[in-house]
Amino acid sequence: MAHAAARSASVIELAQELIRRPSRGGIDAYTPVLAVLEDWLSGHGLPHRRLHDEAGHLVGLLIEIAGGRPGQWWTLDACVDTASFGDEEAWTFPPTAADVVGGWLRGRGAADSKLAAAAFCHIAADLLPRAGTLHGGLAVLLDVDEHTGGFGGARAYLADPDAAIPAGVMIGYPGMDDVVVGGRGLWRATLTVSAEAGHSGSSRSVLGAVSRAARLVQLLDTADLPGLPPAGAEFGLPPKLSVTAFHGGEGFSVVADRCELNVDVRTTPAFDAHDAETLVRKAVAELDAELPGPAPTRITPIACWPPFQLRPHEQPAAALMDAAAFMGLTVRAKTAGPSNIGNLLAGQAGGIPATAGFGVPYEGLHGIDERASLAELPQVYAVYHRAVLELLNAR
Structure with missing residues (x-):
């Protein structure tokens, strides 16, 4: 928790820079928001590369940290494109405000899912110095074709012959009461x-x-x-x-x-x-x-x-729920009504298990006045950090 709390200020700062760059799915160009990430990743020595779809369009970034010991690869996934702003006159603050008011990070993408993207980049940076001790590897997928429904970043990642197929994926959708383990x-x-x-x-x-x-x-x-x-x-x-x-x-x-x-x-x-x-x-x-x-x-x-559903004892759900319990959080395994990238992963050959949500509390997701609570950010960060280490230390 002490480490997570110390990282929070930097996570918030990166998330603010992302929110200031509008990246509405199918509306805005994605280069500005991805350039922020590329600059940050390069500055922290993290290996990353761009992902393109079959038409050559830029659809995401992929961070890859290879462990020094044999094992499975696991993936953290967060989208950095967003829903549209809707009626901007109905907002009580600019959709790209990216400010912090009363403990809330405000602006489109604060909840879904630029704060999670910033946190996952920091977790990757935490693991990089100790990569040689880890089993398998960690990939962080930063998708900019999620809100279109095309999931171009995820598709490009799965089709990339140079990328290791992950044993499981944890998607950083918000909401702190549940670990989402399935969807219609x-x-x-x-x-x-x-x-x-x-x-x-x-x-x-x-x-x-x-x-x-x-x-x-x-x-x-x-x-x-x-x-x-x-x-x-x-x-x-x-x-x-x-x-x-x-x-x-x-x-x-x-x-x-x-x-x-x-x-x-x-x-x-x-x-x-x-x-x-x-x-x-x-x-x-x-x-x-x-x-x-x-x-x-x-x-x-x-x-x-197809619909998908993990049991709480299956990975990566088990690691995430165990980490939450270790942090003193009471969470339940939930099957969600909406579909998500977890369905796309379940449809792959053999199926790729995924969790599709655990994050900070939020308001206004896909609506007006979107904002994400920051008080719980250290706990959420610590849960994902611990879950990733558990998975990468497994033999």
Whole structure:
């Protein structure tokens, strides 16, 4: 704790520099925020390199510290891109304020996850002088393609032939009450509804694509999904279906001949991607039978990730929970509703186990007035530091 407390000021200073560089996913250039990290890493002698996607775009940084003894590699992961600012007029301080007020670090990315990125860089710096005594190695992935949903940094890392495949990953999402050991999966698709185009003032009755699509939304919203699992079930969350986008038509005088819906189904071990697709196809078939169109409604799958869940005794969850207990913290193993990079890792050949959250308390994540509590930073830092050492000392 004394070491962690001493490191906190430097961690906060680096996080502030990151927050001052806007890095909204899909909006801002990522070079400025990554340049801050590269300067810091170079100044502390940490080996690092850039990661690029298949198109050559910069998608992250990778720090690699090889131990001097045989063993497995483990990874700390934090994103340094962020959600958008939303309505900036609704914020009570600038989204890039990066100031500390009342013990809170304020600004977009303070919670998700620039403070964690800064802490993980410092942990890597702590381990570098003692690398020769460690088993395996530590990688720190700093991803700038997370909030887009593309996870380009993680994908580039996993595809890099020069990078060791990790035995497990700890993702630095915030929240101090839980160690997140699982998450629902997802199945996503775009549904294209067709109809005959026409004039809205025509004497002939024309049922447009927007109206047909509206009926499809009703069918999807009332689809029969399994409910909450019984108390004590290993995976305690139900599946969920959401229509997240609706696009079709323009102006007033034309009845649209095309409308598209985005459908997001969160899956569980008991209701998987096959079940999700079957349910959506059933709703589509019902629409086409009830309100026939000139062409069948088209289903275009977009993404599919499996759910994942570690047991508390499995690594790296066990190391993180043991370290938290050693620090006197009471945390529970939690399976989260949202999907995350843990799902991507679970979908790799053989599966890569991951935790997807333990960090400082926060407010306003993905909303207005995002901020992260700093009072607990030394404890969180010490927990990750101890967990990493436990994993790298394991034979």
